[in-house]
Structure formats: C-alpha cells, structure tokens
Amino acid sequence: MRLYIPENLDIDQLMYDNPPNFKKYKCKTDKLLYIIHLINALPLMNKDLLYEGYVPLNATMLQSKISNYKEYLDYLLNDLKIIESDGQYFPGYKSKGYRLIEEYKTEIVSVSIREQVFSNTLKVHRNRIKASVTHLDYLTKWFDDKLQIDIDYVNEFLKEEFKLKENNDALRDYDRSRKKFKEPIAQLNHAKISAEKINRGEYYLMHDSNVYRFHSNLTNMRSVVRNAITYDGQKLISIDIKNSQPYLSTILLSRSFWIEQKNEPNQEKSLSISFNEPKSCHNYAFNDINTNKYKGVNEIDDRMNISQIKIHDSDSYIMLGDIDKTLMNKEFSQYINLVVSGTLYEFLEQQFSQCLGETFSNRKEVKTAVFQVLFTDNRFLGQEEAKPKKMFKEMFPYVYEVFRQIKSKDKSLLPRLLQSIESYLMINVIAKRISEEYPDAFICTIHDSISTTEEYVDVVEQIMIEELSKAIGHPPKLAREEWCKSNMVKHLGALKEKARVVA
Structure with a gap:
C-alpha cells in the first residue's frame, strides 16, 4: 500500500524541529503520514467530501490501526501544525473533520510505508474488505493486469484542467444545494490517486453492507478520467x-x-x-x-x-x-x-x-x-x-x-x-x-x-x-x-471556451 501526501511535506524535518512527546509509545512516522493520507484519500470513497473541505475521521476506524490516535492527531494539530479541525463532533452522526492547512494544499506524491508492523496492520484491514467480495468473482475477476490506464495522458490532462480552474471560479464544479465549489487541488489529487492506483494494480474492491453496492477503483474515479482506461487494449x-x-x-x-x-x-x-x-x-x-x-x-x-x-x-x-x-x-x-x-x-x-x-x-x-x-x-x-x-x-x-x-x-x-x-x-x-x-x-x-x-x-x-x-x-x-480520450479533449475545450466567454 502507498500513502499519498503533499509533495512539499518534509515530515522528517518537521519532526526533528518539533520532537514528539508521547509518553507510552514511540511516535511512528508512518502513522502520522497515514492520517495525512486519509485526508487526501477518503474523498475517493465519498466524492461529496470534495465540496466540504473538512474530511471526517472516524475514531473507531482510526483506533483499529493506531491505538493512541488522539496523540497523533494532537501532535499534527498543535505541534506540527500541519492540519486543522472543524471541532464539530455529534455522537452517532458526525465525526470531527480535518483538513490540511493552506501551505500543504498542493499536488500529492506517493510514498511507501517504512515499518513492516504497521504495513501488516493495514493489510489485515484490506483483507477484511476484500472478503466482502468473494461471492462476486464474476465482477472482481476483471480487475487484473489487462485493465490499463494511460497514466501519462491523465497526468497531463489533470495539470491542464487544474491551471484552467485554479484562478477562475466560473470553471469550478458547483453544488447548488450546498452552495459550495470543489477545490481544484482536491479534485486534481482525487483523480490522481484513483488513476495511480489502477496504474499500480492496487485494486480496492468492496461490497458495502449499507445499500449493497459494489465499489471499485472505477466507481470511485471521476467519469472524465475513465476515458483513459482500456481492457486488454480494447475500448x-x-x-x-x-x-x-x-x-x-x-x-x-x-x-x-x-x-x-x-x-x-x-x-x-x-x-x-x-x-x-x-x-x-x-x-x-x-x-x-x-x-x-x-x-x-x-x-x-x-x-x-x-x-x-x-x-x-x-x-x-x-x-x-x-x-x-x-x-x-x-x-x-x-x-x-x-x-x-x-x-x-x-x-x-x-x-x-x-x-x-x-x-x-x-x-x-x-x-x-x-x-x-x-x-x-x-x-x-x-x-x-x-x-x-x-x-x-x-x-x-x-x-x-x-x-x-x-x-x-x-x-x-x-x-x-x-x-x-x-x-x-x-x-x-x-x-x-x-x-x-x-x-x-x-x-x-x-x-x-x-x-x-x-x-x-x-x-x-x-x-x-x-x-x-x-x-x-x-x-x-x-x-x-x-470511453475515449477525445472526451477528455472535449472537456478541456469546453472549459477553455467558457473561460473565454467569461473573460
């Protein structure tokens, strides 16, 4: 499993300048990065979070992987000052939300997990999710090395789209009911993570226990980016x-x-x-x-x-x-x-x-x-x-x-x-x-x-x-x-035309 963090984040230097003071446990770098990774990656599971700014982190979910997660959150919030919280917690309804501070709202990069013990903990969780789809082999069998994405084309597309949207609110995706825009950098990172996971063959497959939908890398991906995907070379x-x-x-x-x-x-x-x-x-x-x-x-x-x-x-x-x-x-x-x-x-x-x-x-x-x-x-x-x-x-x-x-x-x-x-x-x-x-x-x-x-x-x-x-x-x-790349070209063309009209 890879972790997706801001490209300008030097966690080792920050920890050197502001050493942790955990009493019972030694502070592990991977666990800090995992929490930051969740803020970037959870919108893959719930695209509505791209409008919200703050990403809710469930306490039960965190504790199953990081027993003293509160100390890690406090360290990130108060000492390293990498993240900030909305402070809103409603039992049984809403977990506290977290977001990266403005300095770290940048394009993400992927890093590997250094510690084997923590990697094994996350693997147990992934295997539990994987077990939910064992009865859906007629769907899961197609997630193999024949499922390909033109990652270079996607990355160029995302960069060009981001440049168009970054300084032009009129081009951003707007939700009328929430009266909010999607942040272009969050949208770019969401798409980049989903594309890279397919490129690496890291498949996330789950049959949820709420409405019994089948979730996969394709369901979690922006529809416009799916145009760069083929199976066994076929459209x-x-x-x-x-x-x-x-x-x-x-x-x-x-x-x-x-x-x-x-x-x-x-x-x-x-x-x-x-x-x-x-x-x-x-x-x-x-x-x-x-x-x-x-x-x-x-x-x-x-x-x-x-x-x-x-x-x-x-x-x-x-x-x-x-x-x-x-x-x-x-x-x-x-x-x-x-x-x-x-x-x-x-x-x-x-x-x-x-x-x-x-x-x-x-x-x-x-x-x-x-x-x-x-x-x-x-x-x-x-x-x-x-x-x-x-x-x-x-x-x-x-x-x-x-x-x-x-x-x-x-x-x-x-x-x-x-x-x-x-x-x-x-x-x-x-x-x-x-x-x-x-x-x-x-x-x-x-x-x-x-x-x-x-x-x-x-x-x-x-x-x-x-x-x-x-x-x-x-x-x-x-x-x-x-699904064809010409749809991505048309998407960018429509944004450029709208920018010209607005200007």
Whole structure:
C-alpha cells in the first residue's frame, strides 16, 4: 500500500524541529503520514467530501490501526501544525473533520510505508474488505493486469484542467444545494490517486453492507478520467440507465412491490415491509395500480418484490398505513410516463424555469435539483430553498405522498431503498446473467451502469432491457457512452471556451 501526501511535506524535518512527546509509545512516522493520507484519500470513497473541505475521521476506524490516535492527531494539530479541525463532533452522526492547512494544499506524491508492523496492520484491514467480495468473482475477476490506464495522458490532462480552474471560479464544479465549489487541488489529487492506483494494480474492491453496492477503483474515479482506461487494449463502453433513480422509484408506486404479510390469525389484514423476513405468499387480493385488475399474490407478475432486496437490519419494519391508501390512487401516470420516456428532468427543468425562474447551466444541476426534491427531509418543505420541492408536490401529489411516507421516520430511507433496488438488479440479476451466458465478456458495474467492450455491448444492453423491464414493469431508457480520450479533449475545450466567454 502507498500513502499519498503533499509533495512539499518534509515530515522528517518537521519532526526533528518539533520532537514528539508521547509518553507510552514511540511516535511512528508512518502513522502520522497515514492520517495525512486519509485526508487526501477518503474523498475517493465519498466524492461529496470534495465540496466540504473538512474530511471526517472516524475514531473507531482510526483506533483499529493506531491505538493512541488522539496523540497523533494532537501532535499534527498543535505541534506540527500541519492540519486543522472543524471541532464539530455529534455522537452517532458526525465525526470531527480535518483538513490540511493552506501551505500543504498542493499536488500529492506517493510514498511507501517504512515499518513492516504497521504495513501488516493495514493489510489485515484490506483483507477484511476484500472478503466482502468473494461471492462476486464474476465482477472482481476483471480487475487484473489487462485493465490499463494511460497514466501519462491523465497526468497531463489533470495539470491542464487544474491551471484552467485554479484562478477562475466560473470553471469550478458547483453544488447548488450546498452552495459550495470543489477545490481544484482536491479534485486534481482525487483523480490522481484513483488513476495511480489502477496504474499500480492496487485494486480496492468492496461490497458495502449499507445499500449493497459494489465499489471499485472505477466507481470511485471521476467519469472524465475513465476515458483513459482500456481492457486488454480494447475500448470500453458504458451503458447507463437514464434518470435511474426516478426510473427505479416507479416500482415503489406498485402495491405488488410492498406485499409482505405480517398478519396474525384473526387480525385485520394489513401491509408492512419486512427487510429481513423471507417472502410469504398468502392469498391476498389487492388492486394493482398498473393493471387495474384484482389479483392474488400467487398471481403477481414478474416485477420485483421488497423481499428480494436487502436493507440494513436497523430499518426493520415500516408499517404502510396511509401509504396503502395512497397506492390505491391511479394518478401516477404522468410521473411514470415522464420517467419511462426519459424526459422527467427536461420537464421539471422547464417547469422550474417558467414558474420559479430557476436557471440551470447543465444537466448535472437539473439532476441535483431533482434529488433535492426527492431526497431531502420532509421538514425541508417549509424552507425558502424548497420551492422546487413544493412545486413537485403540487404537480404529483400522490407520488409525493408515497415518498413522504417512506421518509417519515428516516429521510435516508428512500435513497437507500432505491440504491438497494439498483444494487440487486445490476449486480445480482443483470451482471450475474451476463457472466453466465457470456463468461468471456468483460463487465464492470458502476452503480446504475454497466461497462463492457464493443464486442459485447449489444448483448449486454439487450439483457439490461429485458431484466429491467421485467423487474420494474416498464422498459428503461438506456444511453451508451464510449470511453475515449477525445472526451477528455472535449472537456478541456469546453472549459477553455467558457473561460473565454467569461473573460
């Protein structure tokens, strides 16, 4: 394992000038560098941290590798003065955040770990993560020496992009909901680390226990940098689900998805969601909103069911209550039609523009606004910034009510539910089928997309259409995107043109 630290950091000289005074343990240089490395590397796991400035360092995670981590943090903060903290700690919610001081917000370099004992400690942790993907060999087997990246081209690209963004705020990535920019140097280092790891064959593969997504070096990489990647010299093509989260949300508007009986004898029948119990099949008549015909549970169509996916154990049950009554309504058609046609974002952009005066510079900003509508806390509705959310409620009252009910006790449940549905379909159904029918086809899931080579792109797309149509009840809109360096050239060209216009 390599550690990524600021290129201008001379840790040995700093420690010589400001010797540590640890009482019980000798201060190890590698452990100091590891903490600094985490501040640079953790945004690989959570790209939102690129907007935040401060990187939260979990105490439990640190202590598992550095028993006296508090002394190391204090030494870095107060004696060496390399890092600074936001001082904000909320038990069970937020760890203290740390960032490098301005002097060390520079391009990173990689260094090797000197001490074998600490290297072994980190290796144990990596092996624990690696164990989470042993059952996904049909995905992990492709992370080998045939997966290549043109590292020299990437480094030149990143340097040129950084120069353009460094002194021009108008070119920086902006998050409308956070009202924050990404720091160009943090963005450069994030991309550089992810590219170098692939170049070195240092693969990070994990199946998370929250929403069961498959994380890899490719999922953690900036999309524009993926254009420099090939497999066995072949060009790669990604097949994306357009409007993926809204598309997957349409299954939540079907009562057949929620059937999971927990009724005791002589009790009134009610619907509830069980995230841990096996699927039951009582004969229970209900009105399906998409067919408008009465069916028994044993006669349900091939659409997916809540019992097929996993949700974290702590969610346990959600009693449907009023959501069952909401699902009896038929006024989902406009929302579903917009989603299935792949035009929801365009429709909402037009409505937000005409009625609220909201303007968007690109599709990414529209997507951010839609995610605010769907995934923010129900209580956010009363805020001044919630005008798009209020407007969505007025346009799609019954859809809004279903989502409101799901988020009534935990605002994170709706996005986690949708991501779990996505994980199940992309990993357990689609990728698994491809691997069985076309074992020689390179495939890599990147959450709501699958990448493959030109040879197999047609069959992969056809399987995606078949399985998603069957599971969700509506055919998806898919989009292909070739991974090629010309996309990186276009990206830089767009930045240069924008800089010229702004100037």
